[in-house]
């Protein structure tokens with residue numbers, strides 16, 4: 264199999280899990296393959312002759328996507344189209360990752376795969392165009408939409424909040440955006456389960472449950488044992504003056520995933536605890552020793 268964006272949060276977990284399963288993996292970081300370059304993509308795929316390509320490459324900076332539009336289009340729209348056409352030409356299945364940010368957030372209940380997308384950011388728009396081009400490339404495809412990812416090896420919402428909390432700095436977090444935090448490791452395992460189930464088309468996956476970003480931050484601080492030491496102030500999105508708008512509500516309905524695999528995504532709080540134990544082992548070592 265080929266993994267693009269292999270050094271991203273999800274890419275690295277897919278590569279690790281594939282190696283654990285003794286699968287032959289060609290792991291391509293951005294430096295090794297820019298998916299925005301069609302010639303490089305077709306050369307890489309033609310030489311690897313994979314039966315499976317997992318496209319984890321994407322331009323994921325939501326705010327920078329508003330101003331660095333060429334980069335966003337390259338990583339999220341044109342790149343996936345190049346990977347999908349190379350996959351179709353070689354008969355490989357492409358697994359492509361997409362996002363809850365294809366929705367406008369006006370719903371008050373979880374978005375199913377059939378819900379009408381209506382992105383409110385340039386990132387969301389390019390991701391929607393990318394998933395449509397992947398599906399139009401006429402090859403075997405699985406598009407996995409997911410949300411609020413955190414994983415190892417890169418700064419993310421969890422490490423940002425945790426670092427501030429551990430430095431006893433007060434935290435200000437928006438309380439008017441709700442979603443489902445999802446551990447990249449759980450997502451990678453879900454992708455392998457979907458592959459085993461022969462899933463095709465669009466499938467949603469996220470850890471179970473939902474929260475606002477403020478509730479998410481409170482849980483990070485609580486699990487790290489800093490509750491009471493660090494203030495976590497709820498604020499409005501409006502006050503952050505971010506370049507991109509975010510959906511107010513972007514929980515994904517994962518019923519199709521459960522039906523296809525027979526598996527229940529675990530609660531986001533339990534996945535978050537596992538992640539924190541790995542990222543901040545010193546915070547948990549004393550408690551473990553006392554048990």
Ligand SMILES: NC(=O)c1ccc[n+]([C@@H]2O[C@H](COP(=O)([O-])OP(=O)(O)OC[C@H]3O[C@@H](n4cnc5c(N)ncnc54)[C@H](OP(=O)(O)O)[C@@H]3O)[C@@H](O)[C@H]2O)c1
Nearest residue numbers: 268271272273293297298320321323338360362409411412
């Ligand atoms: N992160 C989230 O909260 C989130 C939520 C929902 C869906 N998703 C989707 O899930 C997927 C994986 O996200 P992630 O969190 O693992 O993202 P990530 O950590 O940002 O990883 C993406 C990787 O793609 C690389 N990349 C960017 N442009 C590229 C290009 N033109 N060619 C090749 N590689 C390129 C990046 O390299 P550089 O680091 O050098 O830029 C990075 O290594 C993406 O499709 C994303 O849209 C993410």
